[in-house]
Amino acid sequence: MAENTEKIRELSIEAKLLYQRMRTMKPGDTLTYEEMSEIIGRSIQQVRHVLYTARKMAEREDLLTFGTITSEGIRCLNTSEIISTGDTAIRHIHRTARRAARRFNCVGDLSLLPNEEKIRMNTKASVLGVLAHITTAKSLRKIEVPVAQTMEAIPHAKALEVFK
Numbered sequence: 116m117a118e119n120t121e122k123i124r125e126l127s128i129e130a131k132l133l134y135q136r137m138r139t140m141k142p143g144d145t146l147t148y149e150e151m152s153e154i155i156g157r158s159i160q161q162v163r164h165v166l167y168t169a170r171k172m173a174e175r176e177d178l179l180t181f182g183t184i185t186s187e188g189i190r191c192l193n194t195s196e197i198i199s200t201g202d203t204a205i206r207h208i209h210r211t212a213r214r215a216a217r218r219f220n221c222v223g224d225l226s227l228l229p230n231e232e233k234i235r236m237n238t239k240a241s242v243l244g245v246l247a248h249i250t251t252a253k254s255l256r257k258i259e260v261p262v263a264q265t266m267e268a269i270p271h272a273k274a275l276e277v278f279k
Contacts, residue, residue, distance in 0.1 A: 126168070126172075127165060127168070129154075129155040129156075129162060129165045130165045130168040130169045130172070132154050132155055133151060133154055133155060133165060133166060133169035134168075134169040134172045134173060134176075136150075136151075136154055137169055137170070137172075137173045137177075137179065137181070137191075138173055138176070138177045138179065140179065140191040141191060142191050142192060142193035142194075142196075143190070143191065143193060144190070144191045145184065145187070145188055145189070145190045145191075146181075146188050146189050146190075146191075147187055147188035148160070148186075148187065148188045149188075150188070151166065151188065166189075170189070179191055180192045180197050180200070182196060182200070205250050205255070206250075208246060208250050209246070209247060209250035209251065212243045212244075212246035212247040212250065213243075213247045215239075215243050216240055216243040216244060216247060219236055219239075219240050222236065248278075249278065254278070257277050257278070258274055258277055260277075261273060261274075261277065
């Protein structure tokens with residue numbers, strides 16, 4: 116039997132210290148990069164992963180979400196700002212899906228590809244096309260109708276029915 120050499124990573128003291136500071140924050144509070152660097156004793160820019168770990172912990176353990184303030188630090192988000200992060204994510208997914216699908220135009224002569232590669236490419240192109248389509252403003256408006264009727268998130272199967 117093969118021995119499992121995977122280790123469970125321990126939380127760094129720096130991530131714990133940042134998390135302890137972050138968990139005391141209220142919506143609207145700001146934590147500057149300078150203050151973070153003071154807390155951990157070195158530049159936060161050198162150990163960005165520590166900040167990511169602390170943010171994930173605060174979200175998971177304390178239901179606190181943070182947004183980035185360019186060149187300044189992070190800010191604890193209020194309910195409205197948390198909801199707005201969905202808009203940003205949808206726009207990002209839309210752009211990324213379109214860009215990735217366009218890359219398939221660079222493949223060249225498809226007849227030279229083995230069938231497995233054609234299937235892989237066409238599968239991914241299909242999924243990316245669906246993502247690009249359902250993340251348009253027009254498609255989002257279509258999904259708003261059943262959501263407004265139920266006043267809650269609808270199951271993905273019902274959301275897909277909207278596009279039939």
